[in-house]
Amino acid sequence: MKYLSFFLLSLSLLPLSASATSEPLSQRLRGHILLQVEQHGEAWYVHPSTGARYYLKDGPTAYEMMRAFGLGITDADLARLQAGDKALISSLKGKILLQVQQHGEAFYVDPDTGEAYYMKDGDAAYQLMRFHSLGIKTADLLTIQEEIFVPLPSEPSQTEEQTSKTTEPHAKVDIRLAPAGIDTDELNAYWISKINALRAGRGLSQLSVRDELRVTGTAYAQELKNTATFTHTRQSGQSLLSWMQEWGAPLVPAPEGAVSQSVAAENIAQNEAVLSMAGVKAALDQNLQMMLDEESWDGPHYQAIYHANWNGGGVGFVFTGPIHSGKYEVLAVIHYGLLAD
Numbered sequence: 001m002k003y004l005s006f007f008l009l010s011l012s013l014l015p016l017s018a019s020a021t022s023e024p025l026s027q028r029l030r031g032h033i034l035l036q037v038e039q040h041g042e043a044w045y046v047h048p049s050t051g052a053r054y055y056l057k058d059g060p061t062a063y064e065m066m067r068a069f070g071l072g073i074t075d076a077d078l079a080r081l082q083a084g085d086k087a088l089i090s091s092l093k094g095k096i097l098l099q100v101q102q103h104g105e106a107f108y109v110d111p112d113t114g115e116a117y118y119m120k121d122g123d124a125a126y127q128l129m130r131f132h133s134l135g136i137k138t139a140d141l142l143t144i145q146e147e148i149f150v151p152l153p154s155e156p157s158q159t160e161e162q163t164s165k166t167t168e169p170h171a172k173v174d175i176r177l178a179p180a181g182i183d184t185d186e187l188n189a190y191w192i193s194k195i196n197a198l199r200a201g202r203g204l205s206q207l208s209v210r211d212e213l214r215v216t217g218t219a220y221a222q223e224l225k226n227t228a229t230f231t232h233t234r235q236s237g238q239s240l241l242s243w244m245q246e247w248g249a250p251l252v253p254a255p256e257g258a259v260s261q262s263v264a265a266e267n268i269a270q271n272e273a274v275l276s277m278a279g280v281k282a283a284l285d286q287n288l289q290m291m292l293d294e295e296s297w298d299g300p301h302y303q304a305i306y307h308a309n310w311n312g313g314g315v316g317f318v319f320t321g322p323i324h325s326g327k328y329e330v331l332a333v334i335h336y337g338l339l340a341d
Helices: 002-009 059-069 075-082 086-092 122-131 184-200 211-227 240-246 277-297 300-305
Strands: 033-036 042-046 053-056 071-073 096-099 105-109 116-119 133-136 264-274 312-324 327-337
Touching: 033 122, 042 122, 053 059, 053 122, 059 096, 059 122, 071 075, 075 086, 075 096, 075 116, 086 277, 105 122, 116 122, 122 133, 184 277, 184 300, 184 312, 211 240, 211 264, 211 312, 211 327, 240 264, 264 277, 264 300, 277 300, 277 327
Parallel strands: 033 133, 071 096
Antiparallel strands: 033 042, 042 053, 096 105, 105 116, 264 327, 312 327
């Protein structure tokens, strides 16, 4: 009981009644950890994007939430966050971050202070997140929608609905691998049309959907699925350029005088969707908006959308599920590049 009392004494039990403000609690408390003080100190994480609450049962659950809800961040952006970049802090408050250029180290950004706290493992995450909790009464907690947390599978298997099979490693992957009713050709056209509309507004070159980039993206999406990771660091240790070239992308040097010599970029996006074309497109729209929200700090996803060198793009998809409420996890690896015609 002393241990529990320590955490309870560290809480700020705020007047969280929904009548205190016109803004719903689910909006006010996004990204917070809540302790149900009228029960047994049960901990809940309010998802920073959806406003739904998830039961933070114990250390293993905290670890799985780190995997499922973590947002990738580069070393440079993490350093900016820790240095106090106000715009970056504002966009990341309450989120779980994974240091993708290292070994996936996890950080929790306190939604009140903006400070990023390192969580070395599930138990450390559980204790740290409880320590940074707010007390909440049961009646107020029940006004926030509860979602059942389902961990990502460590070795997800193909569903019976899937229409085709992958080939052996380092052969041409099946870029059309998808559950029945999902057309990855149409999804690629949809994504690139969105990107081209944005680029046209700035007078930038238009991109074509390139199957070579769909191959490189699909191959890496499958590696991420098979290794249950969410990182830009490949198991082989290869650089992005080496990976893309090995998988057959005909990258060419940037033209003389170009502002940047970059010839390729990789974005990774993860979301949940109802298994329909409309559902997956809606998930992609959400991912795109998150990337555009990086404008204030010129984040890497935002830069990739507006990079002047690209002439092609392609998206590789992996679908896993159902995971909960009939929804599937949609993992998309987006590759942009300067390719030979």
